[in-house]
Amino acid sequence: MSRHNYAGDALIEVLHTAQELYGFLSPDLLKTIARKLRLPPSRVLGVVTFYHFFSLAPKGEHSFSVCMGTACYVAGAHELLETLEHRCGCKAGETSADGKVSVSGVRCIGSCGLAPAVIRDGKIMAHVTRDQLNAELDQIGVA
Amino acid sequence: MTQEELFEAQEREQQRQAGLENRIYCCTAAGCVSCGSETLRQAIADQIKAQGKEGKVEVCGTGCMGLCSRAPLVRTSSNGMIYGGVTPEDAESLVAAGGPADKRIDPQMPFFVRQHKVVLANSGYVDPERLLDYIACDGYQALAKALSDMTPQEVIAEVKASGLRGRGGAGYPTGLKWELVAKQPAPVRYVVCNGDEGDPGAFMDRSMLEGDPHRVLEGMAIAGYAVGAQQGYIYVRGEYGLAIRRLQAAVKQAERERLLGSHIFENSFGFRIDLRIGAGAFVCGEETALVASIEGRRGNPRQRPPYPPESGLWGKPTLINNVETFANIPDIIRRGSAWFAGIGTAESKGTKVFALAGKIANTGLIEVPMGTSLRSILFEIGGGVPGGAAFKAAQTGGPSGGCIPAEHLDTPVDYESLAAIGSIMGSGGLIVMDESSCMVDVARFFMDFCVDESCGKCVPCRAGTVEMHDVLLRITRGEATEADVAMLEELAVLLREASLCGLGQTAPNPVVSTLRYFRREYEEHMRERRCAAGRCRFESAAQVQGGAQ
Numbered sequence: 001m002s003r004h005n006y007a008g009d010a011l012i013e014v015l016h017t018a019q020e021l022y023g024f025l026s027p028d029l030l031k032t033i034a035r036k037l038r039l040p041p042s043r044v045l046g047v048v049t050f051y052h053f054f055s056l057a058p059k060g061e062h063s064f065s066v067c068m069g070t071a072c073y074v075a076g077a078h079e080l081l082e083t084l085e086h087r088c089g090c091k092a093g094e095t096s097a098d099g100k101v102s103v104s105g106v107r108c109i110g111s112c113g114l115a116p117a118v119i120r121d122g123k124i125m126a127h128v129t130r131d132q133l134n135a136e137l138d139q140i141g142v143a
Numbered sequence: 144m145t146q147e148e149l150f151e152a153q154e155r156e157q158q159r160q161a162g163l164e165n166r167i168y169c170c171t172a173a174g175c176v177s178c179g180s181e182t183l184r185q186a187i188a189d190q191i192k193a194q195g196k197e198g199k200v201e202v203c204g205t206g207c208m209g210l211c212s213r214a215p216l217v218r219t220s221s222n223g224m225i226y227g228g229v230t231p232e233d234a235e236s237l238v239a240a241g242g243p244a245d246k247r248i249d250p251q252m253p254f255f256v257r258q259h260k261v262v263l264a265n266s267g268y269v270d271p272e273r274l275l276d277y278i279a280c281d282g283y284q285a286l287a288k289a290l291s292d293m294t295p296q297e298v299i300a301e302v303k304a305s306g307l308r309g310r311g312g313a314g315y316p317t318g319l320k321w322e323l324v325a326k327q328p329a330p331v332r333y334v335v336c337n338g339d340e341g342d343p344g345a346f347m348d349r350s351m352l353e354g355d356p357h358r359v360l361e362g363m364a365i366a367g368y369a370v371g372a373q374q375g376y377i378y379v380r381g382e383y384g385l386a387i388r389r390l391q392a393a394v395k396q397a398e399r400e401r402l403l404g405s406h407i408f409e410n411s412f413g414f415r416i417d418l419r420i421g422a423g424a425f426v427c428g429e430e431t432a433l434v435a436s437i438e439g440r441r442g443n444p445r446q447r448p449p450y451p452p453e454s455g456l457w458g459k460p461t462l463i464n465n466v467e468t469f470a471n472i473p474d475i476i477r478r479g480s481a482w483f484a485g486i487g488t489a490e491s492k493g494t495k496v497f498a499l500a501g502k503i504a505n506t507g508l509i510e511v512p513m514g515t516s517l518r519s520i521l522f523e524i525g526g527g528v529p530g531g532a533a534f535k536a537a538q539t540g541g542p543s544g545g546c547i548p549a550e551h552l553d554t555p556v557d558y559e560s561l562a563a564i565g566s567i568m569g570s571g572g573l574i575v576m577d578e579s580s581c582m583v584d585v586a587r588f589f590m591d592f593c594v595d596e597s598c599g600k601c602v603p604c605r606a607g608t609v610e611m612h613d614v615l616l617r618i619t620r621g622e623a624t625e626a627d628v629a630m631l632e633e634l635a636v637l638l639r640e641a642s643l644c645g646l647g648q649t650a651p652n653p654v655v656s657t658l659r660y661f662r663r664e665y666e667e668h669m670r671e672r673r674c675a676a677g678r679c680r681f682e683s684a685a686q687v688q689g690g691a692q
Contacts, residue, residue, distance in 0.1 A: 011439035016381070016420055043440075050441040050598075051422030053381050069343035070538065070574045071500035073588055107423065109382050110346030112500030112574075113174045113211030113507055124177035 001036050008039050011047055015054055024055045052107070060095040060102035062140055064133075065119040069108025075115040081105050083130050087137050101142060144400045146287045146408055149278065156279040164199040165221040167237055168267065170214070171204035172353050173385050179231075180204075180215035186231035187217075190238040200238055203276070206354015208267035210254060211507035217242070218267065225250065253523040254505050259486065261494045262470040263510045266354035271389050274396040277357040283402050285473035289365050290410045298369040298476065299325060305480035306492035307472075311337060311428075311465035312540060312569045314491070314558040320462060323452040324370040327460035332372040334363055334414075335456065335463045337433055338379040338386075341425035342541025343592065345572030347496045348466040350508050352379065352386035355470070356393035360416060362469030364403060365476060367414040370462050375416040376437055381423055390418055425542075425596035429644045430455075430463045432598065443600045444644035465570065467496055487513035491557035501538075501574040504529045511556070518552040521575060532577040536660070540569025542589040542596075543649035545656030546582060565656045567649075581678035582661040583668055587615040589653040597646065604647025607638045611654060618665060621672035621681040628665060632658065 004010030014033055019025055025048055034041040048054045066072070066081045081092055084103045088096040095102040111117050114126035120136065144152070160166060169175075169184040187202040194200075208216045213227030219242055226233070226246040233243045250256075260266075269276035277283070289298050303318025324332060336359060340348040352359060363375045379387050394416050397403040405413035424442045426432045432442040434455050455461025471493060475483045487493050491513040497520065500506050504526030511520060517537060521527065528534050536546040545566035547554070554560050558568050576585065590612040599605045614631050617623040635651035642648045658665060667673045672681045 009437075009439040012422055012436065013420065013439075016422065046441055047439070051424050053422035070541070070572070070588070071344050071506075073343075074501050074574065074576060074580055074585075107341070107382065107425070108343035108345070109173075110340065110349040110498075111174050111177065111211075112344055112346055112498060112572075113214065114177060115500065115506075117177075124173070126177055 001033075006037055008037050011037060011039065011044065012051075015044075015048060019054060024058045026056075057095070058099075061100050062121055063102040063104070063119075064136075065104045065106040066092075067107075067109045067111070067115070067117040067119070068105040069110075069112060069115075071112035071115040072108070072117055077105075077116040079130060080116055080118060080128060080133060083133050084137075087134070087142055096142070100140065101137075144402060144408070146291060149283060149287055149408075152275065153278050153281070153284075156275045160220075160279060163201055163220070164196070165201075165219055165238075167200065167202045168205040168208075168218040168220070169202060170206070170208045170216040170267065172207035172211075172350055173383075174207070174211040175215040176385070178214040183215055183217070183229060183231050183234065186234040187237060190234040194235075194238055196238060203270040204272065205269060206266035206271050207263075207350040207508050209258075209263070209507045209509060210248065210505055212505055213248060216248075223250070224248075254507075254509070254526065257511070257519065257524050258509055259494050259512045260510050261474055261486070262351065262358070262467055262496060263354070263508065264474075265358065266350065266508075269355060271354055271356055272392055274357065274393070274400060274402075277355070281477060282357055282473075283361055285476035286361050286364050286368075286402070287408055289368055289476050290408050290412055293476075295325065295369045295371065298365060301480045302369070302472070302475060305475045305483040306487075307468065307475060307483065308491065308558065309465060310467035310471070310495070310570065312543070312567055314568060317464065317468055320452060320464070321366065321369055323450075324372075324460045324462040327453060329460055330371075331459050332370055333456045333459055333461040334367045334370065334372045334375040335433065335437065335451075335461055336363055336375065336377040336466060336469055337428065337430070337463055338377055338383075338466045339421050339428040339433060340380060340383075340466075340570060341428045341596075342543075342570055342572045344498065344500050344538070344574045345541060345570050346498045347508065347571045349380075349383050349386050350498075351466050351470055351496070352383070353389055356386075356390045357397065358470050358473055359466055360393060360397055360403065362472035363416060364407065364414045365472050366462060366464065366469065368412055370460075372462065373413055373415065375414060376419050376456075377416060378419045378421060378427070378433055378437060380421045387418065387420060394418070424598070425592070426598045426644070426646050429646060432644070433463065434461065441598075443598050444646075446643065467571070488555065488557050490559055495556060495568070495571060497571045497573045499525050499573050499575070502528050502532065502577040502579075503575040513557045514555040516553050516555055517547065520556065520573070521552070525575070528575065528577050532579070535576045535578055535580060536582065538574040538576065538585070538653075539572065540567040540652070541572050542592045543567060543645065543652055544569045545652050546576075546585065546660060547656075548660040565652075565659055567652070579676055579678070581619070581674050581676035582657045582664050583615065583618050583674075584676070584678045586654045586657045587612065587619055590615055590650070593646065593650040597650075601641075601643040601647065603638050603641040604643065604650065607634055607642070607647070608650055610634055611638070611651065615654070618668050619674075619679040621668060621679070623669050625669065628658070628669070
């Protein structure tokens with residue numbers, strides 16, 4: 001925050017850094033940020049909830065994000081997402097009950113040549129099939 | 144760095160590269176990286192050491208070479224060949240001899256020879272993480288020329304004469320916009336590069352920023368000089384991690400060499416560029432929402448006028464251009480407006496970058512002169528629909544655009560022609576669909592996107608997109624009637640007329656264009672409860688009744 005001179009304009013940069021450091025944005029963290037940047041807490045929460053990138057809940061041990069861009073959609077991304085939801089027992093945007101896997105659909109990641117693409121723990125998997133996903137889930141021990 | 148030093152550096156680097164026996168370019172754009180190009184690059188570097196060829200053979204990472212469907216790609220300078228689907232096992236032969244002959248890609252294939260590269264000229268030829276590579280390809284010479292030989296007015300006149308139009312999709316003349324900002328009385332002005340590439344299926348900006356970041360920085364600095372701004376911002380999507388890292392590195396390198404910062408080329412002109420990382424909101428591609436987001440607020444658009452050239456960032460005059468627009472600037476200044484105006488059509492000058500995706504043989508990144516026909520782009524360069532399936536439609540402009548059916552394939556690609564057939568140029572995403580895509584479902588997909596991305600500020604968009612999505616959903620389930628389609632058309636007009644910003648105004652476009660060209664599919668869904676593409680699942684009539692009770 002000192003790098004940005006504690007300027008309120010830098011709120012989004014600060015939130016990016018905070019989420020990188022802590023994994024998610026806890027209420028206490030948001031209060032601290034609001035105080036340090038001299039912004040009303042409502043403004044901070046307003047910004048956090050506006051943007052898809054920020055997460056208010058802790059993430060699972062592993063994450064699977066299915067690209068929901070047009071090219072991936074045409075290539076059957078929704079079936080991949082269904083598979084993940086079914087296997088992990090949670091909806092897109094949620095984390096499985098045992099905290100093991102976070103499942104989400106993300107906006108086009110601009111790797112349309114690889115459709116359908118899934119981001120597994122930050123790494124892009126190309127031309128993903130359902131069998132491949134099932135194998136990955138088996139590997140990390142999802143029931 | 145002075146102008147003389149720039150030329151000296153260019154000459155030295157060109158000589159150094161010419162002295163190499165072989166320079167191996169390994170594509171390290173996001174697509175190839177996820178197919179293992181970093182491991183490949185390491186394997187080549189290891190082989191150079193193992194074969195004792197340090198100093199004679201060199202490996203470097205480079206931007207997108209275009210043919211993403213054959214990733215990972217490698218190009219060797221010794222024979223000018225491109226190899227596709229390269230594995231680390233091929234490293235030995237790449238370093239020792241020409242490379243694996245069976246993985247060569249024919250350089251005469253239409254994919255390569257039918258393109259005309261201006262903004263992508265360096266992509267695949269320079270190492271984006273190395274400033275000298277860009278300098279060797281005439282980098283920063285346009286900035287030097289503008290600062291030493293031209294007044295800001297002359298720069299603007301040159302851009303106006305070139306006929307360059309905004310590449311973000313709307314096609315506003317770039318020179319006019321620059322002039323508008325330059326005319327403002329306020330002394331503090333800003334230049335903003337819009338790299339919030341939100342359209343699903345578009346990856347031109349990502350590839351340009353990853354492959355040749357200095358070109359965009361140079362274009363922005365020239366714009367800063369022309370409109371009298373000293374501060375620039377690049378707004379990049381948070382999803383584009385690699386592009387962000389490369390841009391950050393590029394800004395640092397340029398500042399170290401005094402190509403950005405204060406006293407550029409020992410001139411009194413100074414220009415700084417800062418990065419702003421988006422946080423995942425499609426609406427931030429709209430310029431007033433973009434401004435709000437850079438200021439650290441919720442990305443809500445506001446009423447225009449005043450337009451950002453009058454009142455943008457912190458109420459100051461602000462020039463906002465797209466990545467590709469800025470990337471065109473260095474060449475226009477260096478080679479002159481007449482050269483640029485010689486490419487393209489009467490109304491649309493220059494080239495356009497397209498991202499080919501979907502059901503097409505050669506997915507990837509291409510650049511063609513304006514006015515090239517869609518048929519030539521999709522079937523000659525793109526190689527047509529793979530697997531013998533029939534072409535159904537091409538989608539341009541993402542959720543703001545439309546679907547173009549086969550009968551309009553001969554339409555030349557320029558702003559006016561595409562608008563005339565109910566689509567838009569858009570930023571350049573081009574997605575091909577074959578018979579396995581249901582057009583009603585595609586329209587529903589885009590409407591779902593808009594429901595999610597509507598910022599909620601104005602009612603027509605917030606409620607209208609939900610209503611339209613609801614109707615489309617019912618059609619795909621076979622529960623809709625003719626009256627529903629009439630309502631869909633009525634809502635489309637309402638959204639277009641009454642929404643506050645571009646998102647809501649253009650949200651009905653995919654629906655309107657699919658209704659225009661594929662009405663039969665809508666009718667099949669409603670009357671016969673049949674989806675020719677087999678995409679939509681209809682519950683049996685009994686189940687529907689059961690559900691209603």
